[in-house]
Amino acid sequence: MYFLEVETIDNNNHNNHSISYKELLSKINHIEEIELQKKNSIFGKELIKDIFNISRKVFKRIALSEAKIHGKSLEDVNFHEVGAADAVADIFGSVFGFCKLGFNNKKEKVIGLPIAVGGGGSVKSVHGMIPVPAPVTLEIISERNISSFGGPVNTEIATPTGVALYAELCDEFMDFQPFVKVDKIAYGAGKKDFDFPNVLRIIRAKSNIKSQDIDVIETNVDHLSGESIGYLFDKLMKEGARDVLVIPVIMKKNRPGNIIKVISRKEDTDRLVSIIFKETGTLGIRVSQNFHRGIANREFISLDINIEGEIESIKFKIGYIDGEIISSRPEYEDIRKIAIKRNIPLNEVLNLANFEINQYISNLR
Incomplete structure (x- = not known):
């Protein structure tokens, strides 16, 4: 003492x-x-x-x-x-x-x-x-x-x-x-x-939950075409945005518009704000700083799955909290490529993938 x-x-x-x-x-x-x-x-x-x-x-x-x-x-x-x-x-x-x-x-x-x-x-x-x-x-x-x-x-x-x-x-x-x-x-x-x-x-x-400091960037637009918004969405994701949301709203004078909402790491905020200004021509952007988001522990695994007699490898993302599995999802791009390659419905590949990952998790318990 x-x-x-x-x-x-x-x-x-x-x-x-x-x-x-x-x-x-x-x-x-x-x-x-x-x-x-x-x-x-x-x-x-x-x-x-x-x-x-x-x-x-x-x-x-x-x-x-x-x-x-x-x-x-x-x-x-x-x-x-x-x-x-x-x-x-x-x-x-x-x-x-x-x-x-x-x-x-x-x-x-x-x-x-x-x-x-x-x-x-x-x-x-x-x-x-x-x-x-x-x-x-x-x-x-x-x-x-x-x-x-x-x-x-x-x-x-x-x-x-x-x-x-x-x-x-x-x-x-x-x-x-x-x-x-x-x-x-x-x-x-x-x-x-x-x-x-x-x-x-x-x-x-x-705390067994990791946290990350993020900023939330928002702007309202009512003058952009769907193609322009789609282009902006892809560009923001490529430039480091953690997530991009486009929310339809009714703006002043009853005009239909959209809220463009971007989740950003602090070190990327200034760059993403600059991109939004240049690509949209908006006159104002809101930045809410120092938000905290919880992040579950995660790992990626690959499983070999028999699809119509041939083996395909699919990557899965598994989330944990306190050592307990809370989610297990196949990567969309892997599912999409197999569906196109085999010329079978996307949902059919997804169902096979979910069956295999559930079997895999059951064997772990």
Whole structure:
């Protein structure tokens, strides 16, 4: 068990005065060198570098936001509240606990949910009275694209230090808890007393469902021919779209039209948006970012199937969740080629393929 609690007992102490970002980094680097030379560092030899590297990133995240708000360079930023001894201890203590729990291990994925920022009124700072949430807090939330909401109390409950830690320690952010099996739950209580539990909850969980970050691209068109839409469909798929949907709709002035909806990997979004603009001439495209889709584990197998006395090879895609088979489908192109080659109905080949894959799966059980 490790406990770290720091409280400023002398507000006039010189350790509480402002410090430049550059000077703070120099002191942190010096302390790191000292800890690396110790035989029994409190941080643990194997964690020292991770703890100091992550802590430096937290301070840099705050400094960049301060620099943007005050119109200064990074070198000219001075920390006031963040430079105080208790704030420095908050960051190093939190990162120490994070690493001690093994969350710095890349095998662990840390997901953050929306932040309650409090709100209403103002809070006293070295710059005078500032609104809640503080400008630096909002800047960090915005830069990391973290969802947040006001309340549930009329006071500050998300500080720049806390939000910077949250932004740095989380791998990604979601609006809702993902599909997981809960393993362990832990709570940490704050000092302020409210009408509700003032706690941070950490849930350690497992998920057997892979997830993928995707963007959804949409545009409405009512001027394209069926041939043009078909051409666009094929081009988008060839250029990396994960899926393309064409949805018939009634648009303004009762005109028939279509919604072109594209599922895209984040790295392909800009290219696919450009293709839609050029091919359709549309004046507006909607892009909804950071959607998460669950992906079942899958494997491909080939089975040799006797069709009218001759052996044909058909590829099947098998899907798994928690080790259980949830789907098994023959590849359409294989079915189509055999139907054309043998001059027999597509459904007949499909029925033979489904019979063989069901037999194969039954033998596995």
